[in-house]
Amino acid sequence: MAIERRKDNRNRVLKEGEYQRSCGTYEFKWRDKRGKRHSISAITLEELREKEVDVLRDIIDGVRADKKTLTVNDMYNSWVQLKKGLKDNTFSNYRYMYEMFVQPDFGKTKIVDLKRSDVRAFYNYLADERSVKVNTIDSIHTVLHQVLQLAVEDDYLRYNPSDNALKELKKARNFEIEKRRALTVPEQNLFEEFLSKSNQYHRWYPIFTVMLWTGMRCGEITGLRWEDVSFENNTISVNHTLVYYCTRTEAGQTFAINTPKTVNSIRTIPMLPKVKEAFLMEKAYQEEAGLKSVAVVDGYRDFIFINRFGNVQHQGTLNKALRRIIRDCNFEVLDRDQSEKAVLLPKFSNHSLRHTFTTRLCEAHVGVRAMMAILGHADAETTLNIYADATKDYTHAELISFEEYFNKQKEAQMAE
Structure with missing residues (x-):
């Protein structure tokens, strides 16, 4: 005996799950794979079946039916x-x-x-x-x-x-993330000379010298402790980083100790004589000024670089100091040299000093693997991108020097 199918008031056969309400509109009901009931409605049967196609596609693709109210x-x-x-x-x-x-x-x-x-x-x-x-x-x-x-x-x-x-x-x-620009050799020399001779800014010489000649990240340097530095072996152990962030709790913003950026960032790097001198200069200054590290961050203490209150340095404070140094250094240069060839400091940040160190390594033809180990890069791509930019600028400078040499040789031959 054939099963009688439901029909609407126009004698059209309704599919499974389709219903016509007493008011004449239509409804389709089904259960999802979790057993939850769902329904859709429409004024006409044709409109309902168009919606059913979307429902069927969602069921086949596994798209959940309770997404209607989800934001x-x-x-x-x-x-x-x-x-x-x-x-x-x-x-x-x-x-x-x-x-x-x-x-x-x-x-x-x-x-x-x-x-x-x-x-x-x-x-x-x-x-x-x-x-x-x-x-x-x-x-x-x-x-x-x-x-x-x-x-x-x-x-x-x-x-x-x-x-x-x-x-x-x-x-x-045509958006492009602006690439960090390394200081040129003349700009770097100007920056270091100004810090070493300025009575007002000499206090910043040690920390910026360490940044400039180790390539360490700002948080790695501000988090350095005296026990991380070996004057006997002339090495620096990079094993943590200092961060400052909003905890989204009642504690508000605070300092914390984190593991370095990547596993490769945990490293031991050589300490150049200039860096060793900067550390010793910082130690002597603190002893003379009666300063002592009083900060304790996640159990870490005895930080090398501290402010006048004995607390750790904030990255924002260092960037503000750099802006003042750049401003006053350039004023000093312009006071004695108004020519277009005068070397001035560009606008740069703490991280630019790491980029500058990397560029100097490239110019010294240090191998990529060695650079990765010193800088703590997780992959070669980051190092190679910097290497490509640095060597491009260096090659351009070398070609200009070669052209000048060639022109001098040519003039000398013509003079004979």
């Missing part, structure tokens, strides 16, 4: 709970980027409505309306991409709508 912020909250393995300061910075730029507006977007064009439009809005720099958008993208990838993994999305969005933004707008 990007909901996925972010899940990501916060699940994300593990990050250093506290890195995780705190990620959360700041999301909650500052994404959460208030874009984060309220429903996952079901999210398209690639929405992400592109959001990045354009940040660049155009809020004048957010490309470096910051890059950081925002790092977090947002991870949040949306979680939605893909949890079957709320078929694909990650933020894929390639940042790359396309940079390409469309």
